[in-house]
Amino acid sequence: MKGRKLLMIPGPIEFEPDVLHAMSIATTSHVAPNFIEVFGNSLELMRTVWKSPKGQPFIVAGTGTLAMDMAAANLIEQEDNVLVISSGYFGKRFNDILERYGANTTILEAPIGEVVSLETIEKELKSKQYKALTITHVDTSTGILVDPKPIAQLAKKYNTISILDGVCSVAGEVINQDEWELDIVLTASQKAIGVPPGLALLMASEKAMKVWKNRKTPVPNYYADWSNWLPIMKAYEERRPSYFGTPAVNLIVALETSLKIICKEGIDKRVKRHQDLAKAFRAAIASLNLEILPKSTALAANTLSAVYYPKDIDGALLSAKMIEADVIIAGGLLPEIKATYFRVGHMGSVSANDLMAVLGALERALIVLGHPLEPGKGLQVFQNKLLKDN
Known part of the structure; x- marks a missing residue:
């Protein structure tokens, strides 16, 4: 630890x-x-x-x-x-x-x-x-x-x-x-x-x-x-x-x-790293049957992701499970819908390993709380997307 x-x-x-x-x-x-x-x-x-x-x-x-x-x-x-x-x-x-x-x-x-x-x-x-x-x-x-x-x-x-x-x-x-x-x-x-x-x-x-x-x-x-x-x-x-x-x-x-x-x-290389990691993370999120707040991936930021909680999952419980797994994510901020989504930052010195840790913790939390998904699916999609784009 x-x-x-x-x-x-x-x-x-x-x-x-x-x-x-x-x-x-x-x-x-x-x-x-x-x-x-x-x-x-x-x-x-x-x-x-x-x-x-x-x-x-x-x-x-x-x-x-x-x-x-x-x-x-x-x-x-x-x-x-x-x-x-x-x-x-x-x-x-x-x-x-x-x-x-x-x-x-x-x-x-x-x-x-x-x-x-x-x-x-x-x-x-x-x-x-x-x-x-x-x-x-x-x-x-x-x-x-x-x-x-x-x-x-x-x-x-x-x-x-x-x-x-x-x-x-x-x-x-x-x-x-x-x-x-x-x-x-x-x-x-x-x-x-x-x-x-x-x-x-x-x-x-x-x-x-x-x-x-x-x-x-x-x-x-x-x-x-x-x-x-x-x-x-x-x-x-x-x-x-x-x-x-x-x-x-x-x-x-x-x-x-x-x-x-x-x-x-190099600023151009740095921006591309953000883009590559964000695309792979969004693909992994989609594979877990989760939806992002932006209506299309073209409108999705490369520095953070806003993700809706599954309708059958209590958001506060999900965040608590993530903390138990030693990963801190942010809740929603937009007042009209703040209880319906969470946010993950992926910027600065962020690495693929950081986002794999997030996805692993997220998968386990969702499974424990009863959300149907195949263990390891998000991690697999994330890895495959990164390998394909690089």
Whole structure:
């Protein structure tokens, strides 16, 4: 026995040993030369992972919600029209944040398990001038994957800022920020980036920075204001000491460690690994007579899976059986249906062995609870799919 359980939720995830070791080193000064080098290198590595050589990176102590808050606070002013494209819980959260800053929001919500069509989005963009639109790349509550590229193209066509919530996608799904002309791509450290919770990470395009500089009113959030943070980012990247608020020193050391691991693997290769494992896992889930929440596999994220409980199984009992087998999964999050499904995270340093452990525990739990299936079926399908695709 390892003495701990396998954490397979959609964040925090299982972290690389080198990342955890970086968290444990003696904390240095935030203006020490060695830390300035780490911070500056982290900013540069972010551009590689985001595929945004022209972007302005921000690393700030906080959560993914803070990154969303920073985008809204700096780019939105009172009475600005903003279009929110929602595929779950976190689309609605972005709507709430935007309204807090006085935006006139219009929310386009997809039916559960679906995405908003491009035709619907374009029709709305034609109806009036929108300053910005938001896209949830992968909604952690539903496991729905949205293709940001054509939406970003529509945003450009209608002179609208595009803001991508990449909390559950950056470093796990295909993102080409500069090529797709996405203005903001934001995330949090504890997902596919592979660092314990505590960092809000954001990349802003040249256009987004220009919109911020030309705003008519002060940013109504002191901590989130880029006026305070931009000089810090520039100083660290130029390897100079600077101060606004004390950075999360050990988390940033861990961030550099993880970004180096990501770049050594190669971002394209890393994304393909996520895709291959997710396809095999979905095939295994289907073989167990289980249904995923997305209406089609084309809409299913590669960083997590949302799976409906069998109708004859008590979800709480299933989760308890999984914990007994030393595997932790997440329950549902979408309020309307939260008791009907569970979620499995498969991002970051996730391996085939991790997902085989999940499937083994899941099979045993289902059998014990009376769900009809052939023992070993899911594991066999998972293995065969991986072998076929590689």
